[in-house]
Amino acid sequence: MENWFAALTLFEKIYWITAIAGSVLLLILIVMTLVGGDVEDLGDVDTDIEGDTGIGFQFLSFKNLMGFLTIFGWSGISCIENGLSTGATIAISVFCGLIMMFAMAALFYYLAKLQSSGTLKLKNAVGQIGEVYLTIGANRSKIGKVSVNVQGTLRELQALTDEDQDLVQSNVVKVADVTATGILIVNLLNT
Numbered sequence: 001m002e003n004w005f006a007a008l009t010l011f012e013k014i015y016w017i018t019a020i021a022g023s024v025l026l027l028i029l030i031v032m033t034l035v036g037g038d039v040e041d042l043g044d045v046d047t048d049i050e051g052d053t054g055i056g057f058q059f060l061s062f063k064n065l066m067g068f069l070t071i072f073g074w075s076g077i078s079c080i081e082n083g084l085s086t087g088a089t090i091a092i093s094v095f096c097g098l099i100m101m102f103a104m105a106a107l108f109y110y111l112a113k114l115q116s117s118g119t120l121k122l123k124n125a126v127g128q129i130g131e132v133y134l135t136i137g138a139n140r141s142k143i144g145k146v147s148v149n150v151q152g153t154l155r156e157l158q159a160l161t162d163e164d165q166d167l168v169q170s171n172v173v174k175v176a177d178v179t180a181t182g183i184l185i186v187n188l189l190n191t
Contacts, residue, residue: 019069021069022072067097071096072093120151129172
């Protein structure tokens, strides 16, 4: 092994070292990501800044840099093995590395968009049609409950009304507003 490495030119050594080091680090990152390890301990620069909403598509990150180095190294070795010139080898390996960075950034961007916070936003209930579940007192005299579809899920939520009569079970209502304390204001739906 030593004889093989010693016989390489400096240009070839740089590509081999880059390819092997990048591959090992990328493999460690992938394994740690799959088993739930804390990748930030490796010096990840993808950290969140408090109050930062993020730029969404992060092209320059530690993971992407490792992907660049890995593909840069292996594509450079392939170019050298096929007898390409130094300039062509550098151009092709940089181009391949940048494509890898773009592909990884796009992958993580679209995977992040698949996440759901799971936070119920009661403002999304405004305008929805529901049904009274527990009697709601007239003129906001008694809190009741309604069944209403919010964010794709049927939920039972507290409600008040400004109607002059109590809203009883099975009355169809429309959500008009949400109070600051998170109680729905509903009106009887005229059918």
